[in-house]
Amino acid sequence: MKKLNLVLMVILGISQISQAQEDKYLWLEEVDGKVALEFVETQNKATIEELGAEKDFQDIYDKSLAIYNSTERIAYPSILGNYVYNFWRDKDHVRGVWRRSLLKDYTNGNPVWETLLDIDALSEADDIKWVYKGSSGLYPDYNRFLVRLSKGGGDAVVTKEFDVNSKQFLEYGFKVDESKGSSSYVDENTLIITTDFGKGTLTTSGYPRQVKLWKRGTPLKDAQQIFEGDTTNVQVFGYVLRDGSKAYTMVRQSIDFYTGKTFVWRNNKAIALDIPEDASTNGILNNQLILKLKSDWTVNTKTYKTGTLISLNFTELLKGNKDIQVIIEPDEFSSISRVSTTKNKLLIDLLSNVTSQLYIYSFNNGTWSNEKVKAPDFGTISIVSTNDLSDKYFFNFQNFITPSTLYSADASNNTFKAYQSLPAFFDASKYEIKQYKAKSKDGTMIPYFMVAAKDIKNDGTNPTLVFAYGGFEVSSRPFYGATFGVSWLDKGGVFVLANIRGGGEFGPKWHQDGVKEKRQNVFDDLYAVSEDLITKKVTAPKHLGVMGGSNGGLLVGVAFTQRPDLYNAIVCQVPLLDMKRYNKLLAGASWMGEYGNPDLPEEWEYIKKYSPYQNLKEGMNYPEVYFGTSTRDDRVHPGHARKMVAKMNDMGYKTYYYENTEGGHAGSSTNEQSAKSDALTFSYLLMKLK
Structure with a gap:
């Protein structure tokens, strides 16, 4: 068997060498190679010269830039604690500003924006073309954030801890070098982190395969490793699931793009959840683990069909028991587009014949009940932001000729109202x-x-x-x-x-x-x-x-x-x-x-x-x-x-x-x-x- 494997490896190696010899354009795979960039420059120049001379070029550029820079664009909210956070670009902020407003001011339609981080100023100070890639905050006060910044817009990011009160990066705070990994707060002094920890710690896809718990004030190399995947896995990452005041430290081992194993870190052990490897988890609410099935799942002679959204009693699941409730089973013309949670409710964006319907689900006395939100029809509904501390949320509606409208809503009483709409950038009355x-x-x-x-x-x-x-x-x-x-x-x-x-x-x-x-x-x-x-x-x-x-x-x-x-x-x-x-x-x-x-x-x-x-x-x-x-x-x-x-x-x-x-x-x-x-x-x- 060893000889056979060796022969196969040799054959594979010869095949790869042969392939490289056959492809005479491999030099263009050297991203920053001098000759490759000269090729790019030549192609770019020819394209810009020809298309830039087209009669509509300047008109399209001017109108597009006016749309992108419009001050009438919707400042979409991210609700965290008592504030709404937003990232904004315009003609005066080319790379953008990360800012916040008190939630009450925003909800009343009069946000007072406080700039937290000016990416243009940061780029100039660091002499790096930074691109803001998001942030995650420290629950429940959200006075500290892990801010992710990319050099030029790639997926790999540098992560640095930021204090929103002082509006400064913490000099001795958490800092993670450029990587395609992830990090989240477990508590004020602990991160669950995946990154490039050094030689042999990445998968063949270029993503981390180790998950560690990193304590504040200690070197990253001393962080406690809690899980390690295989090099052939797509990636392994850690995260935190919250159910009210309860928090669960989780690990996901992505075997391939669609299958993997989910673990919860308890009592210093990674405990595997006995759920289908191709199912996707969508949060925990009222001790119910929300699960979307990608294939049929038979439990105790009952089969739950592909595409169904179910919930499992989480504490019972950890004991090895499966107490399952069906939330919704879409028909052949429907699918579940997104699932979100507020403090007490489950929000489901259902796609029916490729248009959206929004439902609010409640879990009471061991069963799920629902109400339909009478949102606009024949378009796309997107849940924009929910609130961990209440049942208030925001959703967006749009279609091809209806400008995006942001709605503020309350899942506790199934009410909503239009908050802000985009202006009509073109006359939609001419189209159908x-x-x-x-x-x-x-x-x-x-x-x-x-x-x-x-x-x-x-x-x-x-x-x-x-x-x-x-x-x-x-x-x-x-x-x-x-x-x-x-x-x-x-x-x-x-x-x-x-x-x-x-x-x-x-x-x-x-x-x-x-x-x-x-x-x-x-x-x-x-x-x-x-x-x-x-x-x-x-x-x-x-x-x-x-x-x-x-x-x-x-x-x-x-x-x-x-x-x-x-x-x-x-x-x-x-x-x-x-x-x-x-x-x-x-x-x-x-x-x-x-x-x-x-x-x-x-x-x-x-x-x-x-x-x-x-x-x-x-x-x-x-x-x-x-x-x-x-x-x-x-x-x-x-x-x-x-x-x-x-x-x-x-x-x-x-x-x-x-x-x-x-x-x-x-x-x-x-x-x-x-x-x-x-x-x-x-x-x-x-x-x-x-």
């Missing part, structure tokens, strides 16, 4: 929303939304943009895109949002029907929507484009290599494209639960059929693709887009390419960068599709 379904290759009906002028003529000439994602159980929901309105709809465009498989619109099965060997379903769904638009004579291939980012970037990369006949414009943002090497680049190994392992011959067999980088061919009638990425994207490697462009250019295909020097996976770190990206993208689309 329709929802259609297209039949995919295997007969599955795929819903999609279409936003178009009320007087649209179905003559096949309308410039039409399809936006899709199709992965990781992420639902694509209606949104108010002000920049889409001024940059696309107002310039004669039709916008389509496709709810293809791989997402979570209709629950876990909708996602599972698009993973690994079933991935082609996702692509076929996109083609079905595209062909339906052509059949309806909304558009024609000459006027049809598609846009996607990250996993959606892979989607559109496959679209133009498999079906170049369908599209005349492709916007491919922060994409995965080289699916032979994706698991070796940055966080790529963490996604093998979604795509499969290309190093296993049986899994590469289905991946290789669609991998865009490997399926490029000479002599094809590909559209002139626009690729966008970021040098500082430390999630999806910029090498994917770089290599694709170099390979296509060498084959004689024209491409457009823009790589922002910062921005991380989001692509932009400032409003100006976002406006520039919009101007380049929509100028390209208008040039190609009108």
